[in-house]
Amino acid sequence: MNPPKSPLRRIAAIAAGALIGLVGVGALAAPASAHHPEPSGTYCLAADGLTTVTWKVGNSENITAEVTALTSTVPNEFRDGNLAVGATLPKKGDGFLTATQTHRFTERKPKIELTVEARWVRPNRIVTEHRTVAAKPAGTCAAQPTTPPASPTPTATPTVSASPTPSVPASPSPSATTVSPTPTQSPSETPTAPSVPVEPVGTVESTCDKLTFTVENPADGETVTLTLTPNKGEVKTLTVKPGETGSVSFPATEGLTVTPAADGLDDTEPIAWEKPAECDGQGGGLPLTGANTTMIAGGAVVLLAAGAGLFVMARRRRLRFTV
Template identity: 55%
Template sequence: MNRLNLRRGLAVTAGALIGLAGVATFANPALAHHPEPSGTYCAAQDGKVTVNWSVGNSETDLAGTITKLESTVPGDITGGLAVEATLPKKGEGTLTGTQTHTFTGELPELKLTVEARWERGDRIITEARSVVAQPAGDCAPAEPPSTPASPEPPASPEPTPSATSPAATPSAPAEPEEPVFRLEETCDTMTFLVENPAKGIPFTATFTTEKGVTKKLVSEPGKTTSVSFDAYKGLKVTVKYDVVEDTETIDYTQPKDCAGQGGGLPVTGPAAGAIAGGAAVLLAAGAVLFVMARRRRVRFTA
């Protein structure tokens, strides 16, 4: 479980960061790796809601592994969608799961955040995506139609007021889109990358190592930015965002087969799990930002 719970502060996301060490790396197909979640729900008259989730794979040649699931719907997800489940290659099926819960009062946002991991060549790629379930009709049993009542005579029309009608209440501004964060650890580097959507918000993240080396990542809507550190045993990077007080420290995990060798090598076994864990920590840390913005109505500035 993440040290920062998405349910606790859910809002600017900062999750599974995967980076690259140069312009050439940004063009690397590895950046395309991501889960493809979707969801629909129906609601009964007694407040019982059934949500059906589905998660696909962006990759046609490589299966992935589900590393984390966070849902705003209380209760477990039943079915094949589960942590450690294998995510089939694109075109070979999807993972599906169902949640059922009885809500009282207004129906909240039904949101699922999925984190998945791919092992390709000399990298482990971890990324998370979120989706809000869309309504799929009423799942209450159909009731026989009642006999319609006799229509009442139409009421006399009200006189039209001469005064100017009041202006319509302005609609609430649209919420910002969440950025995508990634983490990549190889034998040589520890790299953090963020893709800020065109409708995102600007923010700054400050990365500081245990030796006091500091780098800043200025994220602007519609742009992708990254920072990298030379990897070494004992490397720790603390991340601080300019819009929340929380910080997170991520330990560098050296891939299993790096001892005595240069260059990135495939990561398997326990090391892979540790990397995924670090990515999940970042996902929770950054997720705080958007929710803080919604709940505190923070005014973000560059």
């Protein structure tokens, strides 16, 4: 006779199945929010006061991206490298984009920062994300080697026969000449990078049926009030207190654009809803009916039973609002 099965075994099996499902969901959803450029920078100061900044930008993903925007607080242009708007950002592990900038700052603590925006295209989503980095001091710039001018070849001096020299009494020893030492130039003070203010992070997510704006406000930040004006529909206001996260959504329709506005927000360009490639005509159109709807509903039940919250995490297009 078989002994009755322990209820603990059944509970353990259910828990293990749920854990496997959650791990799988996390593995699928994680790449959606990971896309971002990885900029870094250093700067050095020469004896003549010229500051040289070296920038380097990497990629967080295993696919290439396109650099869509570059903003530097150093006024001079990028040179000596391949970092530029429109450049292809190599995939992770395949190298970096680099460039240098030079400038003579008049302020004691100049702001040396770089903002890089890049765009990744995947079959089910289009991700645009930017990052801002402050360059770190790297001491005094190495002196550039100089090549001394070539000395001319001396001409041969004709030989002159020596004539008898009359004896001359020895002259007294000359007095020692005192030479004043040349004062050494004290090195210029290296400007220190200012601390980067803590900023809220805004995410714009385009899915097949809606355009969602999310603001994550750090605990030590200030209250953020964001006004979102669509070209179709009603204006919405999003207020997020420090340490909180808030979001609003607009129904996805062809041609939808939403203009963000907030105190201190520099980029107020309209943001357009972008239709992912795998929507198959769903976004902005009529809802699916019939057998396809039944299959989709059945699949949704299976995902819910496995503990999947995939729709919360997937298909993100991230954007940072500087407020």
